[in-house]
Amino acid sequence: MIAKIMNGFDRAVAACKQYDFIALLGIRLYLLPVIYVGAHSKVAGFSEAATWFGAPASEGGLGLPFPVLFAFLAAATEVLGLVCIALGLFTRAMAIPMMVLMSAASAMVHLPRGWLAIASKDMESSQRLTGFLSWLAENFPGRYNYITELGDPVILNNGMEFAATYFVMLLVLFFYGGGRHVSLDYWLRKRFAA
Structure with missing residues (x-):
């Protein structure tokens, strides 16, 4: 049974090789x-x-x-x-x-x-960004929403x-x-x- 499955898979892969x-x-x-x-x-x-x-x-x-x-x-x-x-x-x-x-x-x-290409949450640069975003959310909620509506900002490491x-x-x-x-x-x- 397992041999048949493996052989079938191998045949399927071989058929796909023309598109490699x-x-x-x-x-x-x-x-x-x-x-x-x-x-x-x-x-x-x-x-x-x-x-x-x-x-x-x-x-x-x-x-x-x-x-x-x-x-x-x-x-x-x-x-x-x-x-x-x-x-x-x-x-x-x-x-x-x-x-x-x-x-x-x-x-x-x-x-x-x-x-890491992108700074992890525990890195100092990410913590600073998180602090800035918190400040922005409290003081300028419209700007915060504008910056974060398409995804979470990240720091490039x-x-x-x-x-x-x-x-x-x-x-x-x-x-x-x-x-x-x-x-x-x-x-x-x-x-x-x-």
């Missing part, structure tokens, strides 16, 4: 706005990014040597990564520098803040959680590529494969 490219396309589409935000902020605000890269940690910066070079490399990697991942072009190769960039960002920016998720998604693209049918890698390989 949808998962890789989904990962690529999910990553696009994430990469775009980072790339756009570095390109549009290049001098600010370079200043942040070079500023000492005591001033909220990263304290990197050669900040202009590192800001350029980060921006170029994100712009090229955005284009390649969008098109599914050189997906596996492009995942490598994107993972290196994500690892560097994780180690330098996110790791000191712990795991900027921990490792999102960066680790994006790293894992890039790792999947490295191992499996951009997918069939909807990536240029697939069509180039199909066209030029011996």
Whole structure:
């Protein structure tokens, strides 16, 4: 009985494999706005990014040597990564520098803040927000209702959680590529494969 169920399930999964490219396309589409935000902020605000890269940690910066070079490399990697991942072009190769960039960002920016991307209720920042919202509810109930009617406000902790998720998604693209049918890698390989 159990063997029949397992065999039936295996057959159903095998039948669905023809659509496995949808998962890789989904990962690529999910990553696009994430990469775009980072790339756009570095390109549009290049001098600010370079200043942040070079500023000492005591001033909220990263304290990197050669900040202009590192800001350029980060921006170029994100712009090229955005284009390649969008098109599914050189997906596996492009995942490598994107993972290196994500690892560097994780180690330098996110790791000191712990795991959580959103501050938990017991963190000082969340407690301050709760205090502010209580004050707002008592003194300006109309404003409180306006702020909270669409959901509970949260504090961004900027921990490792999102960066680790994006790293894992890039790792999947490295191992499996951009997918069939909807990536240029697939069509180039199909066209030029011996």
